[in-house]
Amino acid sequence: MKVEKIMVIGAGQMGSGIAQVCAQAGYKVILNDLKAEYVERGLGVIRKNLSRQVDKGRMEQQAMDEVIANIEGSSDIASAKEADLVIEAAVENMDIKTKIFAQLDELAPEHAILASNTSSLPITEIAAATKRPEKVIGMHFMNPVPVMKLVEIIRGLATADEVYGTIEDITKKIGKVPVEVNDFPGFVSNRILMPMINEAIYTLYEGVASKEAIDEVMKLGMNHPMGPLTLADFIGLDTCLYIMETLHEGFGDDKYRPCPLLRKYVKAGWLGRKSGRGFYIYE
Numbered sequence: 672m673k674v675e676k677i678m679v680i681g682a683g684q685m686g687s688g689i690a691q692v693c694a695q696a697g698y699k700v701i702l703n704d705l706k707a708e709y710v711e712r713g714l715g716v717i718r719k720n721l722s723r724q725v726d727k728g729r730m731e732q733q734a735m736d737e738v739i740a741n742i743e744g745s746s747d748i749a750s751a752k753e754a755d756l757v758i759e760a761a762v763e764n765m766d767i768k769t770k771i772f773a774q775l776d777e778l779a780p781e782h783a784i785l786a787s788n789t790s791s792l793p794i795t796e797i798a799a800a801t802k803r804p805e806k807v808i809g810m811h812f813m814n815p816v817p818v819m820k821l822v823e824i825i826r827g828l829a830t831a832d833e834v835y836g837t838i839e840d841i842t843k844k845i846g847k848v849p850v851e852v853n854d855f856p857g858f859v860s861n862r863i864l865m866p867m868i869n870e871a872i873y874t875l876y877e878g879v880a881s882k883e884a885i886d887e888v889m890k891l892g893m894n895h896p897m898g899p900l901t902l903a904d905f906i907g908l909d910t911c912l913y914i915m916e917t918l919h920e921g922f923g924d925d926k927y928r929p930c931p932l933l934r935k936y937v938k939a940g941w942l943g944r945k946s947g948r949g950f951y952i953y954e
């Protein structure tokens with residue numbers, strides 16, 4: 672399957688990163704969000720990331736200009752008409768995702784592959800909102816997208832081998848490492864990462880140690896680049912809670928019960944870095 676134009680739905684942290692790495696690999700990219708100002712903000716993040724590379728002498732200004740020229744902004748989902756592949760990176764909410772996929776199914780060319788960057792929602796259920804479940808697949812990027820090597824590729828129940836192969840090739844072309852997983856709640860990454868983060872929050876909740884101590888143990892003791900509470904703030908506490916709830920509901924096992932302290936922080940609007948306060952305070 673030939674893919675030349677990739678549409679990315681959602682110009683937030685993940686979507687803008689995905690658009691950047693695709694454009695850097697030479698793909699034509701449509702960066703879409705609900706409002707032009709969101710798209711502009713996403714493009715601003717991409718410009719800033721690339722400028723840093725230019726300043727450090729790792730990229731020529733001309734190369735940066737070419738990457739930027741590969742990306743067009745759009746606030747109309749009908750731009751999907753031009754796409755060979757759509758990567759959806761909208762909010763983690765099944766109702767919103769199924770609505771988007773139903774619309775994309777109507778709009779995108781028959782040959783187009785529809786991928787979701789969902790971090791834990793079932794690909795099979797998202798695919799069921801379309802009449803092309805064989806062309807629906809999960810492409811789970813890690814944050815920050817330009818830095819992290821992994822893309823978890825999730826096969827839905829009906830995903831065709833040919834579609835999997837195309838997505839695997841594209842993942843390699845954009846400089847990432849594809850890892851194949853099957854469609855179960857949280858896939859592999861968040862099934863393992865989130866219970867660890869949740870346990871770190873329980874450790875704080877039960878007064879075993881201070882937040883700094885918990886992070887220090889995991890950073891220095893396990894060589895993690897960030898402690899689990901810092902990482903939770905980085906990911907977003909609302910996202911962490913949503914993923915824990917998806918695991919809890921999906922497996923029905925108490926070991927996935929979200930820590931009450933996590934719920935309390937989210938209710939308080941302490942969502943981590945993005946809101947200026949989570950376990951830590953950000954200026």
Ligand code: CAA
Binds near residue numbers: 720819861896902
């Ligand atoms: N966008 C682009 N580049 C970024 C970036 C961003 N948001 N943040 C950092 N970088 C780049 C920096 O520019 C720097 O690049 P150079 O080396 O080329 O100069 C490099 O990354 C290292 O950055 P720093 O020196 O500022 O900081 P650091 O060494 O502490 O690294 C980090 C930052 C890469 C984020 C590192 O702390 C890390 O790997 N943290 C863990 C990240 C992680 O676990 N991500 C997965 C989250 S889970 C997820 O995404 C899935 C999910 O579904 C929830």
